[in-house]
Amino acid sequence: MDGLDDVFGDIFSGVDAVVLFGPSGSYYERFSSVDELDVIVVGTENVVSAETFVELPLEFEDVAERISFGLEGALQQDIIEDGDVLACATSVFSDSIDTVSRVRADADSKTGIYDLFSRSRADPEVIKAVLELAIELGKKGQKGKPVGALFVVGDAGKVMNKSRPLSYNPFEKSHVHVGDPIVSVMLKEFSRLDGAFVISDSGKIVSAYRYLEPSAEGVDIPKGLGARHMAGGAITRDTNAIAIALSESDGMVRAFKGGELLIEVDPEAY
Ligand SMILES: Nc1ncnc2c1ncn2[C@@H]1O[C@H](COP(=O)(O)OP(=O)(O)OP(=O)(O)O)[C@@H](O)[C@H]1O
Numbered sequence: 034m035d036g037l038d039d040v041f042g043d044i045f046s047g048v049d050a051v052v053l054f055g056p057s058g059s060y061y062e063r064f065s066s067v068d069e070l071d072v073i074v075v076g077t078e079n080v081v082s083a084e085t086f087v088e089l090p091l092e093f094e095d096v097a098e099r100i101s102f103g104l105e106g107a108l109q110q111d112i113i114e115d116g117d118v119l120a121c122a123t124s125v126f127s128d129s130i131d132t133v134s135r136v137r138a139d140a141d142s143k144t145g146i147y148d149l150f151s152r153s154r155a156d157p158e159v160i161k162a163v164l165e166l167a168i169e170l171g172k173k174g175q176k177g178k179p180v181g182a183l184f185v186v187g188d189a190g191k192v193m194n195k196s197r198p199l200s201y202n203p204f205e206k207s208h209v210h211v212g213d214p215i216v217s218v219m220l221k222e223f224s225r226l227d228g229a230f231v232i233s234d235s236g237k238i239v240s241a242y243r244y245l246e247p248s249a250e251g252v253d254i255p256k257g258l259g260a261r262h263m264a265g266g267a268i269t270r271d272t273n274a275i276a277i278a279l280s281e282s283d284g285m286v287r288a289f290k291g292g293e294l295l296i297e298v299d300p301e302a303y
């Protein structure tokens with residue numbers, strides 16, 4: 034099998050570190066005894082008590098997403114550097130590690146998604162569900178026409194204090210959660226109407242039709258975006274919420290946090 038080592042050896046020759054995604058304890062042990070090898074563990078929990086650990090807020094099904102996200106987190110925590118070459122080992126077909134990818138860390142390909150998920154008040158699952166709803170809404174529109182929408186996620190009490198109702202709140206007495214199957218239908222229906230949706234840290238839809246009145250001071254969002262995006266951006270500076278906006282005019286989904294635009298995705302690309 035010498036021949037195979039020669040060929041596949043290229044995958045891990047000269048790597049700066051090995052990144053193990055969700056390894057078992059014994060698997061991790063085998064790596065930590067290799068001389069002068071930097072080992073980074075990535076996972077939702079540090080079950081192997083790794084010295085160097087990057088937390089994933091979600092179990093990403095898509096392997097490329099899982100790896101990109103893990104490396105973005107490692108870059109963020111200064112565990113790796115731009116240009117580092119990593120051997121990323123993860124499971125694809127089984128519960129144990131069965132695949133190795135050679136990946137170069139690229140600080141420019143930073144999506145901002147790590148900040149959005151990992152350091153927010155709201156549950157990462159809730160943020161993911163709302164992001165997916167906005168993308169789905171952007172793809173399909175309402176009866177073929179483009180629709181706009183604004184979702185404010187987390188810190189709902191404070192968000193309610195900094196906003197007022199534009200109309201009766203259809204969620205007033207309900208206990209609807211963003212994960213419920215009925216939600217995507219309801220939100221599509223209500224997104225034709227004005228204002229923002231307010232969602233709690235745990236994903237309860239607190240209100241629709243909220244007119245946000247945050248102070249826009251110190252908000253730095255790109256010129257050319259209108260009132261919906263300004264209000265969405267500004268509320269995330271005034272509170273610990275994040276905001277996800279679907280633009281009716283250019284069809285893009287944008288996420289804001291701390292008064293800044295973090296990510297911009299084209300629903301058509303998904
Ligand atoms: N302060 C606000 N709070 C909640 N919703 C708002 C606020 N301001 C505007 N909106 C909503 O955004 C809609 C679109 O407004 P506007 O065109 O100014 O925003 P925009 O940022 O250009 O968004 P789009 O890209 O979708 O056009 C309004 O009809 C209203 O429903």
Ligand SMILES: [Mn+2]
Nearest residue numbers: 259260281282
């Ligand atoms: Mn507009």
